[in-house]
Amino acid sequence: MGSPPDSAFAHDIRVTWGDCDPAKIAYTGRLPWFALDAINAWWERHLGGDGWFQMELDRNMGTPFVRIEMDFKRPVTPRHVLRCYVWPIRLGETSITFQVDAYQDGKLGFTGKFTNVFTVADQFRKQRPPEDIRALIEPLIAQAGA
Structure with missing residues (x-):
């Protein structure tokens, strides 16, 4: 597995004692939450604060998840900052897929692919991404070499 591309967005998460189970590692269910927090931060960064x-x-644009894939490589703990690298890897006719690679102390903790479908939010109806969103994302996918 390679490193994140230079164009990847980095989002730091402070893992706390409350995120952990009796085994002293982050609850499994917290790991997708950390990734989703990083994706939301990616949107905020690229849309001028709008998550x-x-x-x-x-x-009036929704982006509900339709697929999440994750591989856990090593335990995540409160010992170090969790740095999540986020970048878009695919833009379909009505969907977007993000890659999230999360590192602690320079070591890969987990990796995942997260696919959202674009919707008209108040109708919960699938739609193509708006042109300004497509124009934002396509060059980033090209930069990442996806």
């Missing part, structure tokens, strides 16, 4: 909340309410 999923603003996209849904202000743009």
Whole structure:
């Protein structure tokens, strides 16, 4: 497995004691949450502060998940910052797939692919991504070499 592309967005997460189970590692269910937090931060960064909340309410654009794949490589703990690298790897006719690779202390903790479908939020009807979103994402996919 290679490193994230230079164009990947980095989002740091402070894993805390409350994120952990009695085995002293992050609850399995927290790992997708960490990845989703990083994807939301990616949207905020690229849309001038607008994350999923603003996209849904202000743009009437939903992006519900239709597929999540994750591979766990090593335990995630509160010992080090969890740095999640996020980048789009595919833009379909009505969907987008993000790659998230999460590292602690320079070691890969988990990796995943997260696919969303674009919807008209108030109708929960599938739609093509708006042109401004397509124009934002296509060059980033090309830069990542996907």
